[in-house]
Amino acid sequence: MKFLEIAKKDLKSEFRTKNTINFLFLFALLSIMLFSATVENPEPALLWVVFIFAGMLGYSRAFLKEVETGTLDALRISPVSPSSILFGKIVFNAVIMLLLEAVIVPIFMAVFEIYPKNLLMALVAITAGNLAFVIVSSSLSVLVIKSKARELLLPILLFPVVFPVILSTVQAFGMAVSGNVEGIASPLSVVLGFSTAMIAVGYLTVDYALVE
Numbered sequence: 001m002k003f004l005e006i007a008k009k010d011l012k013s014e015f016r017t018k019n020t021i022n023f024l025f026l027f028a029l030l031s032i033m034l035f036s037a038t039v040e041n042p043e044p045a046l047l048w049v050v051f052i053f054a055g056m057l058g059y060s061r062a063f064l065k066e067v068e069t070g071t072l073d074a075l076r077i078s079p080v081s082p083s084s085i086l087f088g089k090i091v092f093n094a095v096i097m098l099l100l101e102a103v104i105v106p107i108f109m110a111v112f113e114i115y116p117k118n119l120l121m122a123l124v125a126i127t128a129g130n131l132a133f134v135i136v137s138s139s140l141s142v143l144v145i146k147s148k149a150r151e152l153l154l155p156i157l158l159f160p161v162v163f164p165v166i167l168s169t170v171q172a173f174g175m176a177v178s179g180n181v182e183g184i185a186s187p188l189s190v191v192l193g194f195s196t197a198m199i200a201v202g203y204l205t206v207d208y209a210l211v212e
Contacts, residue, residue, distance in 0.1 A: 001084075002080045002081065002084035002088070003083075003084040003085070003086075003087035003088040003091060004088070004091065005080075005088070006080065006084060006085060006087075006088025006089070006091075006092075007088045007089075007091035007092045007095070009088075010088065010089070010092040011092055011095060014092075014096070020058050020096060021096060021099065021100075023057070023058065024054050024057070024058045024096065024100050025100065025103060025104075027053070027054050027057060027058075028050050028051075028054045028100060028103075028104045029104075029107070031049070031050045031053065031054070032050060032104070032107060032108055032111055035049075035050075035112075036111050036112065042112040042114065044114055044116075044170070044173050044174050044177045045170040045173070045174065046108075046112070047104075047105070047108050047114075047126070047173070048129065048166060048169060048170055048173070050104065050108065051100075051101075051104075051126075051129075051130055051133070052133070052162075052166065054100065055097070055130070055133050055134070055137060056137075056155060056158065058093075058096065082206040082207045082209075082210045083203050083206055083207070085206070085210065086138065086139070086142060086202050086203070086206045089138050089141075090134060090135055090138045090199075090202075093134040093137070093138055094131060094134050097130045097131070097133075097134050098127070101126060101127065101130060105123070105126060114177060116173075116176045116177045116179075117176070117177065117178065117179030118175075118176045118179050118181050119176075121172070121175070121176040121181050121184055122173055122176035122177060124172075124176075124188070125169055125172035125173040125175075125176055125184070125187075125188065126169070126173060128169065128172075128188055128191045128192065128195075129165055129166070129168070129169025129172075129173075129191055131195060132162075132165040132169070132191050132192075132194055132195040132198070133162055133165060133166075135195050135198045135199055135202070136158065136161055136162045136165065136194075136195075136198050137154075137158055137162070138202065139198050139199070139201055139202030139205075140154060140157050140158055140161065141154060142202060142205060142206050142209040142210070143157070143205060143209055144157065145209055145210070161198075164190060164194055165190075165191055165194050165195075167187075168187035168188070168190040168191050168194075169187070169191055171187040172184050172187040172188050172191070175187075
């Protein structure tokens with residue numbers, strides 16, 4: 001599967017330089033330290049603020065980095081399909097997200113003393129929301145890749161599009177923290193449905209977006 005080869009290539013490059021990983025970890029840790037010093041009554045939703053801003057600075061640059069380094073042209077003329085390029089970037093960002101999540105979530109819970117009564121569903125909600133965020137940011141990165149103002153345009157497009165995901169994830173995470181998970185399937189289904197829809201949008205538009 002070509003998209004896995006692309007993801008593997010990007011991961012090898014990232015683990016060699018560690019630029020994105022180190023930046024995201026440092027940014028997330030600094031955000032937690034800042035919030036711990038300024039927020040008196042932290043809410044569980046604060047965790048998602050950390051992930052949103054970290055994701056805005058990290059995940060969305062998967063395609064933009066290819067433009068800056070000039071490797072996008074090489075991918076265009078390679079026998080790899082545009083959809084494989086997109087899905088490879090999604091897998092790459094998903095792995096980075098899981099690594100970030102594995103470190104930041106325990107630190108956040110310890111610093112703010114927020115311990116979910118249903119830890120399993122809390123992790124499911126966080127992971128589902130972050131995966132949806134990765135899918136949305138990667139798909140939208142394709143759409144703005146030809147724009148000269150792509151780094152300014154992407155956040156403008158991303159926030160309103162990803163808002164339903166943020167809202168549903170915060171709701172699901174709050175239910176898991178309180179232990180009242182009877183209705184958690186509803187917000188999680190919104191996240192899953194939105195992720196599926198954005199994968200379809202990315203698949204249908206990537207061919208046109210990457211053509212010269």
